[in-house]
Amino acid sequence: MRPLSPSLVVLDRDECLALLSSVPVGQVVFTDRALPDVLPINFRLDGDAVVIRVATGSRLARAAAGAVLAFHADRIDEATHTGWSVTVVGRATEVTDPAERQRLDELPLRSWIGDTRDHFLRIPAERVTGRRLT
Numbered sequence: 001m002r003p004l005s006p007s008l009v010v011l012d013r014d015e016c017l018a019l020l021s022s023v024p025v026g027q028v029v030f031t032d033r034a035l036p037d038v039l040p041i042n043f044r045l046d047g048d049a050v051v052i053r054v055a056t057g058s059r060l061a062r063a064a065a066g067a068v069l070a071f072h073a074d075r076i077d078e079a080t081h082t083g084w085s086v087t088v089v090g091r092a093t094e095v096t097d098p099a100e101r102q103r104l105d106e107l108p109l110r111s112w113i114g115d116t117r118d119h120f121l122r123i124p125a126e127r128v129t130g131r132r133l134t
Helices: 013-020 059-064 098-107
Strands: 006-012 024-033 035-042 045-047 051-056 068-077 082-091 121-125 126-132
Touching: 006 068, 013 068, 013 126, 035 051, 035 059, 035 098, 051 059, 051 082, 059 121, 082 121, 098 121
Parallel strands: none
Antiparallel strands: 006 126, 024 035, 024 068, 045 051, 051 121, 068 082, 082 126
């Protein structure tokens, strides 16, 4: 941790990944038809990669394969003005290996809206940044 001010601290990579693993929902940032878009999505951290499930043919599935995506999660307490924010950036890949897909299918990663999301995307943590507000 490196303080930026008495109340804002830069987090190191390990702290960022630990915080990401503590929450089930974040936001994926991608480009759709040359415009930025942000979607809330369930995820799991698998090693140092963010794994998400997407539906075949969805805007995210079409835009993500091979593209650089950002993923962001945070927790903020408005009453105490404390919290944290972590962003991961990496080139997304669709998981196609059957054994790897089966392994990922066993993770507790299900859509909260109950639809069928049959593809896995992996966003490796090529760049990780985070801050804690104390």
